[in-house]
Amino acid sequence: MSSEQTQTKWAQFIPLVTVFFFWGFVAASNDILIPVFKKAFDLSQAESQLVSLAFYIAYTVGALIYNGISVLMGQDIVNKLGYKNSLALGLVISAAGTLLFYPAANLASFPLMLSGLFIVALGFSLQQTVANPLAIALGPIKTGSQRLTLAGGINNFGTTIGPLIVSFAIFGSAANASSDISIESVKVPYLILGVAFIAVAIFLKLSSLPDRPALVEAKTEEVGAKGSALKYPQLVLGMIAIFVYVGVEVSTASNLPAYMEKDLGFALHDIAPYISLYWASMMIGRWTGAVEAFTDNVQTQKVLRFVAPYLAFGIFLAVNAIADHDLAPFYVYGLIILVLIIADMASKGNPARMLLIFSGIGILALLIGMFTTGMVSVYAITSVGLFCSTLWPCIFTLAVSGLGKHTSQGSSFLIMMIMGGGIISWLQGAVSEVTGIQYSYIVGILCFAYLAFYAWRVSGILRSQGINFDQKISGGH
Secondary structure: OOHHHHHHHHHHHHHHHHHHHHHHHHHHHHHHHHHHHHHHOOOOHHHHOHHHHHHHHHHHHHHHHHHHHHHHHOOOHHHHHOHHHHHHHHHHHHHHHHHOHHHHHHHOOHHHHHHHHHHHHHHHHHHHHHHHHHHHHOOOHHHHHHHHHHHHHHHHHHHHHHHHHHHHHHHOOOOOOOOOOOHHHHHHHHHHHHHHHHHHHHHHHHOOOOOOOOOOOHHHHHHOOOOOHHHOHHHHHHHHHHHHHHHHHHHHHHOHHHHHHHOOOOOHHHOHHHHHHHHHHHHHHHHHHOHHHOOOOHHHHHHHHHHHHHHHHHHHHHHHHHOOOOOHHHOOHHHHHHHHHHHHHHHOOOHHHHHHHHHHHHHHHHHHHHHOOHHHHHHHHHOHHHHHOOHHHHHHHHHHOOOHHHHHHHHHHHHHHHHHHHHHHHHHHHHHHHHOOOHHHHHHHHHHHHHHHHHHHHHHHHHHOOOOOOOOOOOOO
């Protein structure tokens, strides 16, 4: 690819990652809304997880609507509307959802709040169905997950600042934070978010993004001769993997505030920096995994593998310093980041190997979180964000490999399974009412166990189809 072509691809990629930022901003902000709604509406832990359930189940409903309309039309709806139009439509739907926060706040209505979040995520469902394969399409298929990881790094910049901004909107500055909760304080930031959705929809329409990109290469098309995406075992098993992956990612964070408040005695307004750290950990991991997207020089890559994660960690520290939070408790986390770097190097760019290694470390982190106390348990649980960081692109790349012309359909099936974020969060909340919140993280351990199984199983499936990621392909990035 010439330098001019490369510049064109980057010019197309930059406006695309804007929507990735929004997904992260809103999803992580839910973790602040959960304890706020729990206190304001006097909810149980399981009931408070309805926030996650309403948000993530919308992805499944959206995917079902997408597939239903495609069947009725006799044509893939994204192929009919075009990729830019589909992205813009998804943003407009999300903007409509933010409008509900105004009457919901005025009426102090929990069901109306959930409805607003549901519609926002409904728009995200269409956006994700389009954006993930589009990110893969903007370059060679073999480096597609590098671009997904890079986009995920932008997503996690949103997840890092989202909790801090929403916390500030609700509680005020850290120095002046109050335990008093005003539900009405959530409506202004979400209305502003709605305006931003509309602005980006217009921006994307005017951008150079391709409207109908070539999603697959010739070799993949030859493999993709089956009649339906569901006939590919890597996709079917990958759908379950996405379900449990999003489940453990979301439930780990969404149950953390209740653990810190109830078991460790943290004030509600002091929890936001730790939620921010969890999602910043995702950013740290994804920046580490995306270094090969910037250079082919092996020596430079080795240097960047150490520079990128600590640069991302520095951004976390900077935004928390601006928010006037005490940074002293977070410096020790820099040592935990070394574990991530070593694990990333051990994966050698193979997505299945990375999925296996990171799932194993995720199990270890949750075991430490369950059987230790105090800040050690908090750091252990928070570090799950590091080891979830690159699992989405690993699973997505493995699941759609070899689908050929069914890639778009396969993508919609994978997006459908994002509902795991809500269902598993609710499940862990229900388990916590029996075991206590700390021991409820056994749910996350079971999720990681399946991901380790998928990593082992899918390797054999893809090798039987002539797809090998060991040929210096950084699929895990």
